[in-house]
Amino acid sequence: MDEVRKVVLTYGTFDLFHVGHLNLLERLADLGGKLIVGVSTDEFNELKGKRTVVDYQDRARIVAGLKCVDAVIPEEGWEQKRADIVRYDVDIFGMGHDWEGKFDELRDLCEVVYLPRTDGVSSTQIKELLRVLDKSHVDDLKKALDLIQSIVQKFE
Numbered sequence: 580m581d582e583v584r585k586v587v588l589t590y591g592t593f594d595l596f597h598v599g600h601l602n603l604l605e606r607l608a609d610l611g612g613k614l615i616v617g618v619s620t621d622e623f624n625e626l627k628g629k630r631t632v633v634d635y636q637d638r639a640r641i642v643a644g645l646k647c648v649d650a651v652i653p654e655e656g657w658e659q660k661r662a663d664i665v666r667y668d669v670d671i672f673g674m675g676h677d678w679e680g681k682f683d684e685l686r687d688l689c690e691v692v693y694l695p696r697t698d699g700v701s702s703t704q705i706k707e708l709l710r711v712l713d714k715s716h717v718d719d720l721k722k723a724l725d726l727i728q729s730i731v732q733k734f735e
């Protein structure tokens with residue numbers, strides 16, 4: 580007799596894909612056996628005030644290429660989660676712990692879990708590092724340093 584696999588659903592932007600994303604998706608897949616991932620579209624990210632480095636098509640393709648992921652769907656708005664849970668007969672809705680409590684209203688449809696994120700890595704941290712390394716920012720730092728040096732010279 581075949582064991583029935585639970586369906587797990589999650590959502591995310593998955594920009595600058597890193598090991599933290601992989602760890603979360605593997606843990607979610609281990610909860611049920613079939614993992615559906617909603618990847619936020621570029622348009623939805625704009626509505627959330629997020630700007631991605633990697634476009635939707637590439638982010639969705641990266642996520643779809645993971646062996647722990649069974650299907651990728653576009654996430655186009657906050658309101659679609661309830662409909663997706665029903666459409667895909669979802670047993671478990673899972674997100675990273677930084678969303679703790681934000682989706683508890685979905686408990687009337689399925690189990691809701693929040694899993695810990697991987698310490699020390701996030702797309703936000705990577706973007707901040709890239710911003711600091713951006714040439715225009717380096718030029719701004721050089722100008723600031725020149726200004727500080729000129730002020731110091733006046734007091735010497």
